[in-house]
Amino acid sequence: DGGITQSPKYLFRKEGQNVTLSCEQNLNHDAMYWYRQDPGQGLRLIYYSQIVNDFQKGDIAEGYSVSREKKESFPLTVTSAQKNPTAFYLCASTPVSSYNSPLHFGNGTRLTVT
Amino acid sequence: AQKITQTQPGMFVQEKEAVTLDCTYDTSDPSYGLFWYKQPSSGEMIFLIYQGSYDQQNATEGRYSLNFQKARKSANLVISASQLGDSAMYFCAMRGAWDTGNQFYFGTGTSLTVIP
Numbered sequence: 001d002g003g004i005t006q007s008p009k010y011l012f013r014k015e016g017q018n019v020t021l022s023c024e025q026n027l028n029h030d031a032m033y034w035y036r037q038d039p040g041q042g043l044r045l046i047y048y049s050q051i052v053n054d055f056q057k058g059d060i061a062e063g064y065s066v067s068r069e070k071k072e073s074f075p076l077t078v079t080s081a082q083k084n085p086t087a088f089y090l091c092a093s094t095p096v097s098s099y100n101s102p103l104h105f106g107n108g109t110r111l112t113v114t
Numbered sequence: 115a116q117k118i119t120q121t122q123p124g125m126f127v128q129e130k131e132a133v134t135l136d137c138t139y140d141t142s143d144p145s146y147g148l149f150w151y152k153q154p155s156s157g158e159m160i161f162l163i164y165q166g167s168y169d170q171q172n173a174t175e176g177r178y179s180l181n182f183q184k185a186r187k188s189a190n191l192v193i194s195a196s197q198l199g200d201s202a203m204y205f206c207a208m209r210g211a212w213d214t215g216n217q218f219y220f221g222t223g224t225s226l227t228v229i230p
Contacts, residue, residue, distance in 0.1 A: 031216045042205065042222040050216055088157060096216050099147040099209045100166050103218055105159035 002027045006091050006106035013085075013113050021076045021109045023091035030096040032074035033103065036060060037088045046089075049074055050096055078111065085113045117141075118206050120221035127196045128229050134181070135191040135224045137206035143167075146210055148189040150180065153203040153223075162204075165189055193226075201228045 004025045013019045025032065031050045035043040045058030049068040063082025068074055074093075078085045088110050092103040117140040127133035139148065150162040165173045165180045173180040181190040193200055206221040 033218070040225075043220045045217070048217070090157075090159060092159075094216065094218075099145055100164060101147075101209075102149050102161045102164060103159075103207070103209075104161070105151075108157045110157070 004091055004093055004104055004106035006089075006109050008109060009107065011109055011111045013111070015113055016080045018080060019078050019085075019111065021078070021089055021091075021111070023074045023076065023106060024072055025093045025104075026072060027093055027104060028071070029093035029104070030071070031094050032068070033092045034058075034064070034066065034074070034076045035090045035092065037090060043090065046076065085111060087111060118208050118219050118221040120206055120224050122224045123222075124225045124227070126227050126229055129198060130195055132192060132194045133196055133226065135193070135204050135206075135226065137189045137191065137221060139187050139189060139206075139208050141208065141210065143210050146208055148180070148182070149207045149209065150178070150191045151205045151207065153205065155202070159205070163191070196228045198228050198230060201226060
């Protein structure tokens with residue numbers, strides 16, 4: 001079955017360490033997105049990519065970095081520059097061709113930094 | 115600027131009753147899509163229903179229907195015959211036309227609790 005896989009589901013890191021969250025999709029979607037969600041809050045866009053080797057900053061890109069070397073993969077690195085990295089991170093994808101296609105989400109990664 | 119507004123932080127509904135979750139949007143684009151997602155406590159985002167800006171009829175998917183009032187820029191979600199499993203966060207979202215960068219705009223969500 002096609003879908004989006006985020007790994008790991010839970011991630012624990014010490015403050016000052018960079019950490020990379022994995023996102024892989026086999027839906028053949030061109031566009032991929034990373035969102036951050038804090039407890040009881042909505043989704044905030046970190047980065048998005050519409051095509052391989054190209055990506056754009058979202059509303060809260062500071063302290064994060066991404067790469068898009070393959071269509072299927074869009075890893076997110078949370079750097080030590082991110083002041084409050086503890087959050088729930090959601091990866092999503094969609095075709096670029098039409099505004100009637102929904103976002104397909106992975107199951108998320110809960111990152112805890114102490 | 116594109117914007118989605120959900121004014122109900124929390125809602126309660128009796129089991130088997132219907133409930134309406136409000137969503138208003140703001141856009142100057144003639145072409146756009148409106149989506150509703152459900153997020154249970156486990157965290158996954160579940161796509162529920164879609165309404166296109168040019169659709170003449172309100173969308174329906176099982177117990178979910180979308181009350182689309184284009185002139186008022188509202189896209190309210192109606193859940194009929196509520197079940198305990200409907201307790202979750204619900205997010206309204208809008209997608210612009212492909213030439214606006216394929217961005218999705220989310221509301222802040224409504225927490226729905228179904229009471230037995």
